[in-house]
Amino acid sequence: MKYFTYIFRNARRNPIRTFLTIASTGICLFLMMILLAFFDMREDATKANRVFNRIITMNATGFAGMVPIGRVPEVSRMEGVLAASPYGWFGGKYHDETMPFAQFSVDADSVFKILNEFRVPDSQLADFKANKDGAAIGRRLASDRGLKIGDPLPLKGDLYPVDMDLTVRAIYDGPSNRNLRMCLFHYEYLDEALKKVTMSSAYGGSLATDSARTSGNAGMIFIKCKNADVMPSLSKKIDDLYRNSEFPTRTQTEEAFGKMFSDMLGDLQNAIYGIGAAVVVSLLFVAGNAMAIAMRERTSEVAILKAIGFSKGRVLFLVLTEAILVAGLGGALGSLGCKALCDVVDVAKYSAGFLPVFYVPWRIALLGLVVSLFVGFASGVVPALLAANSSVINGLRKVV
Amino acid sequence: MEAKGYSFMRQTSSIVLRSVYKEYRRDEFVIPVLADLDLEVAEGEYLALMGPSGSGKTTLLNLVAGLDRSTKGEVTVHGQVLGHLSEAEVTRWRANNVGFIFQTYNLIPVLTAFENVELPLLLTSLSRRKRREHVMTALRIVGLEKREHHYPRQLSGGQEQRVAIARAIVTDPYLLVADEPTGDLDRTTAGEILDLLELLNREFQKTIVMVTHDPLAAARASRVLHLDKGRLVDEVIQETRVSIAS
Ligand SMILES: Nc1ncnc2c1ncn2[C@@H]1O[C@H](COP(=O)(O)OP(=O)(O)OP(=O)(O)O)[C@@H](O)[C@H]1O
Numbered sequence: 001m002k003y004f005t006y007i008f009r010n011a012r013r014n015p016i017r018t019f020l021t022i023a024s025t026g027i028c029l030f031l032m033m034i035l036l037a038f039f040d041m042r043e044d045a046t047k048a049n050r051v052f053n054r055i056i057t058m059n060a061t062g063f064a065g066m067v068p069i070g071r072v073p074e075v076s077r078m079e080g081v082l083a084a085s086p087y088g089w090f091g092g093k094y095h096d097e098t099m100p101f102a103q104f105s106v107d108a109d110s111v112f113k114i115l116n117e118f119r120v121p122d123s124q125l126a127d128f129k130a131n132k133d134g135a136a137i138g139r140r141l142a143s144d145r146g147l148k149i150g151d152p153l154p155l156k157g158d159l160y161p162v163d164m165d166l167t168v169r170a171i172y173d174g175p176s177n178r179n180l181r182m183c184l185f186h187y188e189y190l191d192e193a194l195k196k197v198t199m200s201s202a203y204g205g206s207l208a209t210d211s212a213r214t215s216g217n218a219g220m221i222f223i224k225c226k227n228a229d230v231m232p233s234l235s236k237k238i239d240d241l242y243r244n245s246e247f248p249t250r251t252q253t254e255e256a257f258g259k260m261f262s263d264m265l266g267d268l269q270n271a272i273y274g275i276g277a278a279v280v281v282s283l284l285f286v287a288g289n290a291m292a293i294a295m296r297e298r299t300s301e302v303a304i305l306k307a308i309g310f311s312k313g314r315v316l317f318l319v320l321t322e323a324i325l326v327a328g329l330g331g332a333l334g335s336l337g338c339k340a341l342c343d344v345v346d347v348a349k350y351s352a353g354f355l356p357v358f359y360v361p362w363r364i365a366l367l368g369l370v371v372s373l374f375v376g377f378a379s380g381v382v383p384a385l386l387a388a389n390s391s392v393i394n395g396l397r398k399v400v
Numbered sequence: 401m402e403a404k405g406y407s408f409m410r411q412t413s414s415i416v417l418r419s420v421y422k423e424y425r426r427d428e429f430v431i432p433v434l435a436d437l438d439l440e441v442a443e444g445e446y447l448a449l450m451g452p453s454g455s456g457k458t459t460l461l462n463l464v465a466g467l468d469r470s471t472k473g474e475v476t477v478h479g480q481v482l483g484h485l486s487e488a489e490v491t492r493w494r495a496n497n498v499g500f501i502f503q504t505y506n507l508i509p510v511l512t513a514f515e516n517v518e519l520p521l522l523l524t525s526l527s528r529r530k531r532r533e534h535v536m537t538a539l540r541i542v543g544l545e546k547r548e549h550h551y552p553r554q555l556s557g558g559q560e561q562r563v564a565i566a567r568a569i570v571t572d573p574y575l576l577v578a579d580e581p582t583g584d585l586d587r588t589t590a591g592e593i594l595d596l597l598e599l600l601n602r603e604f605q606k607t608i609v610m611v612t613h614d615p616l617a618a619a620r621a622s623r624v625l626h627l628d629k630g631r632l633v634d635e636v637i638q639e640t641r642v643s644i645a646s
Pocket residue numbers: 394424425426431433451452453454455456457458459460
């Protein structure tokens with residue numbers, strides 16, 4: 001590219017202005033990558049659940065509602081059910097950290113039949129089942145916190161009025177796109193603790209009225225089905241069975257369950273996309289303005305180029321390439337930099353189980369790069385057209 | 401760049417202006433600049449244009465160089481009627497036929513002397529090596545081959561103007577136009593630049609049209625024309641050329 005020297009030197013001409021354009025494009029793209037990747041990961045994680053033939057039963061009124069524990073054995077006896085387990089979100093603090101990772105109260109005997117993508121060494125699984133205060137934790141959680149088998153894992157109740165003093169008995173592993181940061185512990189252990197509190201506060205404590213936070217609540221029921229075909233009829237059967245009870249249920253596939261969370265974000269997601277688009281547009285003005293100022297300073301130079309025989313098209317090309325180069329550089333730093341950073345730093349760690357993994361997929365990084373090239377093009381097009389169509393003789397007159 | 405084997409003083413007309421009228425329009429104002437101008441410049445001639453400020457010298461130069469179009473009348477350069485060319489064509493024509501020299505040198509500040517001179521060659525299909533050869537030849541002619549890596553700000557005014565001249569001749573154009581090429585220079589440096597232009601005219605047979613306010617500069621030309629209010633007033637044919645530098 002014989003014009004590259006000239007384009008590059010022009011871009012470097014006012015280093016501060018160029019730096020500011022690169023930096024604003026870079027920061028913008030960086031944030032955009034995080035947002036896009038976040039929603040993408042969320043969607044992927046939800047979709048990935050499709051293959052496991054699992055359904056989830058919860059109280060029809062929402063998470064806070066009660067699902068009586070007695071229903072777990074009822075459901076597990078149903079035709080087409082391989083295994084069922086209570087599944088209660090504990091949401092405790094770990095060393096004063098609020099929502100440090102996902103914690104569920106489960107049935108130790110069946111939970112790994114349901115979450116069968118996870119592998120647990122036999123002896124550890126047996127230990128986990130045998131110890132009421134045992135916890136099975138994900139490999140990533142273990143390595144994040146430096147936890148080994150036998151280590152204490154105290155969880156302070158936040159939603160619940162009880163603390164869980166757990167001991168790590170098993171460390172499960174599994175595919176890297178699954179949540180390897182969960183802490184699973186015995187439902188019975190939580191329930192017994194809750195029974196004590198319920199009894200002592202039965203004299204008028206507020207807890208007595210909060211049925212969902214008392215003993216006998218499974219939270220949700222996590223159900224492994226024989227195959228995908230039985231899932232719709234099974235869901236209907238469960239909900240029909242409890243429709244006229246005190247606690248009607250809502251049963252849906254694991255995928256739909258995950259999507260429910262995403263849908264709660266839905267409006268927010270649209271708002272964020274809107275803000276993102278607005279930011280790109282304002283970025284366009286910033287970059288366009290910088291380029292326009294640069295070109296105004298070069299009016300006579302452009303006239304010289306045209307005088308010595310540079311065509312309109314070539315001038316257009318030179319200016320556009322410069323604008324694309326600057327914005328593209330910012331975009332590359334922002335999007336690829338973000339990707340590289342997320343590959344090194346595991347952001348999923350800080351999502352409290354909301355995302356099993358977090359990285360910026362190539363697809364999104366490249367989209368970011370394309371967006372920045374577009375910003376470069378769009379910001380350069382007006383100054384470039386002005387330069388290409390500027391009058392040579394007026395440009396030359398300006399010199400003196 | 402080699403001197404072409406011209407027969408001395410061939411009388412073919414290189415530049416012909418026929419009843420050229422030029423006006424500028426600014427909103428409803430019409431500013432007539434050149435009125436009914438006829439002019440012939442022979443091939444290999446060195447023409448100096450003089451006249452008071454605002455008399456239309458630059459305007460005339462721009463017409464001859466294909467930078468601007470006449471309102472009426474015909475401008476023919478080297479057999480080409482410029483009015484018949486489209487804007488893109490006249491741009492290409494300039495690249496091949498005209499070299500420009502300005503009062504303020506107008507080098508590109510971010511490019512070295514070498515790169516500035518190379519600029520017009522980027523428009524050709526010449527290889528990198530060929531381009532280098534041509535640039536170095538041009539720089540040698542103006543005596544600046546040792547300054548190829550210098551940026552304009554590292555050069556004196558006279559050196560900058562010589563780089564500009566190298567840029568003007570690197571494509572071996574047929575016509576050189578110079579608008580007050582010594583206007584910003586001291587007497588001695590101006591003399592050197594004028595020597596160079598004379599060399600280009602004599603040794604390389606370049607047809608030169610130069611606008612100047614300086615009678616000593618005009619004295620170097622083979623013919624001097626005076627413009628006043630858009631009209632050619634009298635004509636002075638130099639019998640002998642005087643050289644200030646020698
Ligand atoms: N683009 C333009 N629009 C309007 N008027 C113009 C334009 N260019 C030149 N003129 C007018 O045309 C006239 C001649 O201008 P020109 O630049 O040719 O004069 P000049 O002889 O070169 O003067 P100087 O010696 O000061 O350079 C002037 O009155 C000038 O104001």
